[in-house]
Amino acid sequence: MARYDEHDQARWVPEPPGNPERGAFERDRARVLHSASLRRLAAKTQVVTPADYYGLHSPRTRLTHSLECAQIGREMGKILGRDPDLVETACLAHDVGHPPFGHNGEEALDELAGPCGGFQGNAQNLRLLTRLEVKVITEDGRSAGLNLTRAALDSVCKYPWAAPSCRVPGIPRAGAGLPYCAYPDDLAVFQWIREGAPDYALSFEAQIMDWADDVAYSVHDLEDALASGHLAAGDLRDPEERLAVCALAREWYAPDADPAELAEIFARLLAEPLWPGRFDAGPADLAALKRLTSSLIGRFCRSAQDATREAYGSRAVPGARVREADGRHDADLVVPRTTRLECALLKGVTARYVMSREDHHATQARQRELIAELGQLIMAGAPGTLEPALRPAFENAPDDAGRLRAVVDQIASLTDASATAWHRRLSSGRMRPLRAG
Known part of the structure; x- marks a missing residue:
């Protein structure tokens, strides 16, 4: 079994020791498994939508895909001498940043998010795990997300470099049009995760x-x-x-x-x-x-x-x-x-x-149009049209790009069905400002 030292098991925000009978990576796995972000994948389409099939064989969702990926990865990790909980955590978390409507939704959100640096599902993974899925709060009141270990976060980094728009010396970045794992405003935690790792090298x-x-x-x-x-x-x-x-x-x-x-x-x-x-x-x-x-x-x-x-x-x-x-x-x-x-x-x-399929293309076109309109509708009524957990980011944003990023975070968190429902209610004027609780 590979050895993982204190550097690998460190957390962005130090925490008191937990149950000595549970390892650091076991705790990571539990945090992802119990997260709302993972649960939401149950209502996000993988390839075949449930409406396309009726019968005993229920088609995959993003959640069932992630569970199956985790089973495969865990066994491979164990056979190859890696910590199985660490590999399983990475597999469970690898899709949590995916927006509604899969890769089609990702492309639509990337266009919507152009003024704030674009959208990438892999970068949204990191943003969600280190910021949006709130479990740990820093001393100054900011969210540290699930506060997973360095090794776990690095294992989720399928493309361990920053967005093309990043211009920080010493930080590797993607070429134009290529996937990446970090937005410009997530560089601090990204640098911490990659501390000591060779540039562009996947763990x-x-x-x-x-x-x-x-x-x-x-x-x-x-x-x-x-x-x-x-x-x-x-x-x-x-x-x-x-x-x-x-x-x-x-x-x-x-x-x-x-x-x-x-x-x-x-x-x-x-x-x-x-x-x-x-x-x-x-x-x-x-x-x-x-x-x-x-x-x-x-x-x-x-x-x-x-x-x-x-x-x-x-x-x-x-x-x-x-x-x-x-x-x-x-x-x-x-x-x-x-x-x-x-x-x-x-x-x-x-x-x-x-x-x-032709009908698949027609569906995708409708989905892209829905996301574009949903962005306009949420922005027009923000911050009241944002969920309470996302309002501070909008209200405290220093500029229009920051406010747009908060709206993009909101849309990315929605499932296929909830995105459609939000669009229907906002466009009809029946959706009141969201309240806490």
Whole structure:
């Protein structure tokens, strides 16, 4: 098991010792698990919305995706010698900053938030964990969020650099149009989190979280696409459909891949006996679908685990892990290229049969319009149209950008359904100023 020192277990705001029978990372996991931000993910769509499917197979939400990601990451972390509670905390928290309507909502909020520096779901994760999800208050009355350990917060940093607009010497920043983990006004805590870490280097735990996320959503979104009827079991037997999936996978997820390479890998993957020949949602079909899901997850995880052990010289010893001497930034998770491309192809299947549907595009357009209008409506009535916990940020903001950021924080906290309800009530004039309690 990797050793985690006082630096790793430090908190932004020092706290008195807790229960000696609970480790620091166990406390982190509990804080995320009991947070309102995690609960809200239950009402945020993953890919297939509940309205698209009726039956025993309930489609994933952001919450169930996060729970499944956490199970995958925890097991991988344990096998590779990392603290399983630390990795599970990162997996549970990796999506808490996502706004309503998923990545489509993220793009709409980024446009709305242009005057205050933009919006990025990963940066919103950090903002929420260190500021908006209030558990600990500093001596001067500011929120320290959940006040997680340095190692836990760093493990959530999938893109450990600041927004392109940051111009602070010594702080790495993203290129234009690329994701990042810190807004300009969250740089103080970001610097504290990254203290001693090499620029641009993901911690080993963050890399496990990232791969667990890829594995979970590529496999489970495929399962939801089949169960919801958007994808028929026979669709992928059509050579033209396979080529279309390969083209979309290359465009969206694997731009460095050669089309012929993708086609060959896809053909080999589909030739595996684990694929169901049909799916009519009967008991045998449901069991076959679960076997497919389990087999793919095991395939992707074992591949990364074996390659990582081999890279660090521990493959020869059964059950061996990455060396204890390898700290949080001293080792890398090794995922073979073929495995990454297999994962990208599964994402391409969902992209083609779910995200590229005409009705899906029409829904996305309506969602973007709703978020833009909701921003105008909330700003027009603020601070009364903000929840009480967010009003001080609006009232004490030094400028228009700060006030806009408070409005963006409010919208980002909403679920799909509550965003629609807020828009309906504000646009009709029936929504009174929100009151505490």
